[in-house]
Amino acid sequence: MTTATELTYVECVQRLHAAREAAAALPSVLWQANGTELAAGLDALGELSAAGEGAEVAVVIEAIERGEPGCASPPQTPREWVTAHHRRYAVAGATRVVDVAQACRQSGHHILRDAVVTGRVSIGTAQVALKEMRLLKPHLLPDAVNTVWKGLMTLGERHDARTVRQLREQLLAAYGADDAFDDTEDTARAGTALTPGKEIAPGLYEYILRVTREGRALLEAAIGPHAAPTPGPDGEPDERPVEQRRADALLAVIGRALTAGDSSWSSTKAQVFVGIALADLRTHRGGTRTGAAHADGEFGVPGAGTLLGALTSGDLVTPDTVRRWACDATIIPTVLDSCGEVVDLGRAQRLFTPAQIKRLWLRDRHCTYPRCDAPAAWTDAHHLIHWADDGPSDLSNAALLCQRHHTVVHSRRLHGHVTTDPHGRHRVIWDLTRGSYDAALTHRDPGPGHADPTTTQPDTAPDQRVSGDDTTWHRP
Numbered sequence: 001m002t003t004a005t006e007l008t009y010v011e012c013v014q015r016l017h018a019a020r021e022a023a024a025a026l027p028s029v030l031w032q033a034n035g036t037e038l039a040a041g042l043d044a045l046g047e048l049s050a051a052g053e054g055a056e057v058a059v060v061i062e063a064i065e066r067g068e069p070g071c072a073s074p075p076q077t078p079r080e081w082v083t084a085h086h087r088r089y090a091v092a093g094a095t096r097v098v099d100v101a102q103a104c105r106q107s108g109h110h111i112l113r114d115a116v117v118t119g120r121v122s123i124g125t126a127q128v129a130l131k132e133m134r135l136l137k138p139h140l141l142p143d144a145v146n147t148v149w150k151g152l153m154t155l156g157e158r159h160d161a162r163t164v165r166q167l168r169e170q171l172l173a174a175y176g177a178d179d180a181f182d183d184t185e186d187t188a189r190a191g192t193a194l195t196p197g198k199e200i201a202p203g204l205y206e207y208i209l210r211v212t213r214e215g216r217a218l219l220e221a222a223i224g225p226h227a228a229p230t231p232g233p234d235g236e237p238d239e240r241p242v243e244q245r246r247a248d249a250l251l252a253v254i255g256r257a258l259t260a261g262d263s264s265w266s267s268t269k270a271q272v273f274v275g276i277a278l279a280d281l282r283t284h285r286g287g288t289r290t291g292a293a294h295a296d297g298e299f300g301v302p303g304a305g306t307l308l309g310a311l312t313s314g315d316l317v318t319p320d321t322v323r324r325w326a327c328d329a330t331i332i333p334t335v336l337d338s339c340g341e342v343v344d345l346g347r348a349q350r351l352f353t354p355a356q357i358k359r360l361w362l363r364d365r366h367c368t369y370p371r372c373d374a375p376a377a378w379t380d381a382h383h384l385i386h387w388a389d390d391g392p393s394d395l396s397n398a399a400l401l402c403q404r405h406h407t408v409v410h411s412r413r414l415h416g417h418v419t420t421d422p423h424g425r426h427r428v429i430w431d432l433t434r435g436s437y438d439a440a441l442t443h444r445d446p447g448p449g450h451a452d453p454t455t456t457q458p459d460t461a462p463d464q465r466v467s468g469d470d471t472t473w474h475r476p
Helices: 009-032 035-066 078-085 094-105 110-117 123-139 142-158 161-166 168-175 180-189 213-226 242-260 278-282 319-325 354-364 403-411 436-442
Strands: 198-201 204-206 272-277 305-308 331-336 342-345 379-383 398-402 415-420 426-431
Touching (some): 009 035, 035 078, 035 094, 035 110, 035 123, 078 094, 094 123, 110 123, 110 142, 123 142, 123 168, 142 161, 180 319, 180 403, 213 242, 272 278, 305 319, 319 403, 398 403
Antiparallel strands (some): 198 204, 331 342
């Protein structure tokens, strides 16, 4: 039997015509086949279709490299040449084929070319992979580009274009340059929005909400337990559509917050579970990433935290977000070592207790960040020495921060410490120098119970806030 590599071009074209004739005749003889034979026929058509699509790209690449479109009379663009010689592409799709063919000709795209021409990856999937690489490449480590290409092509063989598109965040977390994945959260945060309500029907208002991946996780954790179908008083099924149940759940959560007023409230069901490798948790922005140290197992996306459970299961969050979340008792961090084993499974009450938070409210009164007067009810209890760095859950290692400044403190790695004024009142002082937390950490007393050796410092830097006092500021 003649192998494919021994065929001449003319023989290949003759066999293509024969295959077309066989495919055209197939519908009229399907009655002759049993179930197994029908499946075999469909398998053969799938292989033929994949090989044919790859061959189409190979033909277009060869024509472009020879300059055939320009030699036509009149001269044609590559797209016009494809349209003129391919019956189906005369209607639509010629641009897609030409774009993929042109990309396959570029240096550095040998992995893409091999996958497409052999028919392992479809033209549509290749086009999506090209778009993803254009977005990813500026943020990837230089030596990781080919690895990412191979990953995209391997995934494209087994899944559709949608799955390839969804891989972007995982690739950026695992192979991105330092801070690349964290930077996406910062960029997305600038686009968050909640529009004013617009009346779309008598008594009905529409709001449009945009949130980051962090905001989505928190929102789904808050409303998820309340959005489940609830049987009626006589056991009848809940006939509300899912969108209505979610809206009702959101309003219920808001109502609880308004009812609580200035007192603390929480829902034991509204919890977020997130898995993260210990190496990623301890590697702050600007730190050196070592891929070998990452866990790539059950939770396993190196360079990111993975949400577990509920609607957002499998979504990624940045390590910076996880470090900040570790200050919040409603976030349950699951920390993995380099072998993927659980190092610490956080508990909802492992951090500051409700009694400690009440004492913090009395001590700090509001957000302790300079020039911020957000009330205590709007704040989180922050570990001055982070939980990830073995900071204790003591009041001497705690400060109130509003959500915005909690994010700033973690992303800029700012250090704060508790000091005592001459009247015996405790105050939180912040050093707003970027990276001040890391500088303070190098001088930290590693002994138990010592959150930070600077907790008794009486001096303050310019423009640093004294917490617990609405009128007093430290200024030079």
